[in-house]
Amino acid sequence: MADEPKTPPQAAADKPPAATPGEPLKAEVSRTDSAGAGASAAPTAPTRTEPAAPKPENPAAAVTATTSETSSATGQPTPPASAADAATAGKPASAADAATVGKPAQPAPQKPSPPAGSAAPALPAGTAAPAAAKSAPPRPAAPAARPPAAPAGEAHVPKAAPPTGPPDPPPPAGTNPPAYIASLQAAVSGGVAALSYYLGDWTIIVPAAHLIDVAQHLHDAPDARFDYLSDLTATDWPPRTEGRFDVVYCLYSTRHRHRVRMKVKVGEHDPLPSVTSVWPGANWLEREVYDMFGVNFVGHPDRRRILMPEDWQGFPQRKDYPLEGPGELLMENPLDWLKLRQARDEAEIE
Numbered sequence: 001m002a003d004e005p006k007t008p009p010q011a012a013a014d015k016p017p018a019a020t021p022g023e024p025l026k027a028e029v030s031r032t033d034s035a036g037a038g039a040s041a042a043p044t045a046p047t048r049t050e051p052a053a054p055k056p057e058n059p060a061a062a063v064t065a066t067t068s069e070t071s072s073a074t075g076q077p078t079p080p081a082s083a084a085d086a087a088t089a090g091k092p093a094s095a096a097d098a099a100t101v102g103k104p105a106q107p108a109p110q111k112p113s114p115p116a117g118s119a120a121p122a123l124p125a126g127t128a129a130p131a132a133a134k135s136a137p138p139r140p141a142a143p144a145a146r147p148p149a150a151p152a153g154e155a156h157v158p159k160a161a162p163p164t165g166p167p168d169p170p171p172p173a174g175t176n177p178p179a180y181i182a183s184l185q186a187a188v189s190g191g192v193a194a195l196s197y198y199l200g201d202w203t204i205i206v207p208a209a210h211l212i213d214v215a216q217h218l219h220d221a222p223d224a225r226f227d228y229l230s231d232l233t234a235t236d237w238p239p240r241t242e243g244r245f246d247v248v249y250c251l252y253s254t255r256h257r258h259r260v261r262m263k264v265k266v267g268e269h270d271p272l273p274s275v276t277s278v279w280p281g282a283n284w285l286e287r288e289v290y291d292m293f294g295v296n297f298v299g300h301p302d303r304r305r306i307l308m309p310e311d312w313q314g315f316p317q318r319k320d321y322p323l324e325g326p327g328e329l330l331m332e333n334p335l336d337w338l339k340l341r342q343a344r345d346e347a348e349i350e
Contacts, residue, residue: 292317
């Protein structure tokens with residue numbers, strides 16, 4: 001049998017249509033599998049389920065890998081696209097943008113600068129100023145001028161006079177004094193110089209000459225019975241001329257449970273009778289008032305200092321007592337007074 005000539009193998013594209021296989025290409029599978037196109041001539045491959053790509057452990061390395069790509073035009077690294085750029089990447093360009101793509105950018109026109117040394121042209125007479133000058137903010141008003149200072153030799157406003165003592169408010173209208181005060185006014189003529197009423201407490205202002213008579217009546221009268229002298233003190237009012245000190249006696253009745261105050265105004269050197277014969281407890285109280293204020297109690301059984309040393313100069317509770325020390329009253333230098341006292345103590349020791 002004679003050998004037949006062998007034909008070279010042909011590709012699938014060179015073969016006639018009848019000899020080509022009926023399997024569609026990948027691009028044709030999507031067209032034949034579309035809705036209404038019927039089933040595909042060849043079976044489709046199953047869907048591949050692959051896990052998501054793992055995230056890099058070093059985010060900076062991923063950024064570096066992205067920015068390592070270079071631009072073909074400039075040769076410089078291309079920065080990563082932002083979210084806004086990615087959102088607008090797929091939008092079609094407008095007609096205006098397409099028209100200006102090929103046009104080169106035109107530089108902004110610059111105004112010619114005036115030559116050096118030339119002044120601005122002057123405005124003709126009657127021409128209004130430019131609008132920019134009108135819109136300038138107004139200047140702040142100048143501060144008000146201060147009044148001129150008073151000359152050094154001009155006298156200042158005089159200070160208020162020092163107080164001359166607390167006021168003694170009278171009883172309000174319609175307030176009747178207690179029965180023991182009415183009986184006192186009837187029993188001791190001139191024993192009550194004035195009456196004062198403040199915050200529910202009665203005060204009897206008594207002349208110094210009637211102090212013992214008034215005190216004895218308040219102690220012995222059946223409607224009074226002030227058998228307890230709870231306190232005895234004084235206040236100093238140097239500007240007052242009729243009596244510098246207010247000596248106050250606070251009385252209480254343990255039987256009737258009522259209170260009253262006696263107040264006596266006395267001068268610096270005026271004598272004041274002691275009430276130790278009526279209330280023996282006034283002994284130390286009067287000694288304290290004498291020690292602090294120098295009130296001249298007469299008839300006291302033991303009038304001497306009780307807080308300060310016996311040779312102390314001055315009375316510390318007086319308002320004119322010097323703050324620097326006791327030596328200022330009789331000696332200009334307090335050290336002189338201390339030296340004098342030390343010399344006397346040394347003489348007694350020898």
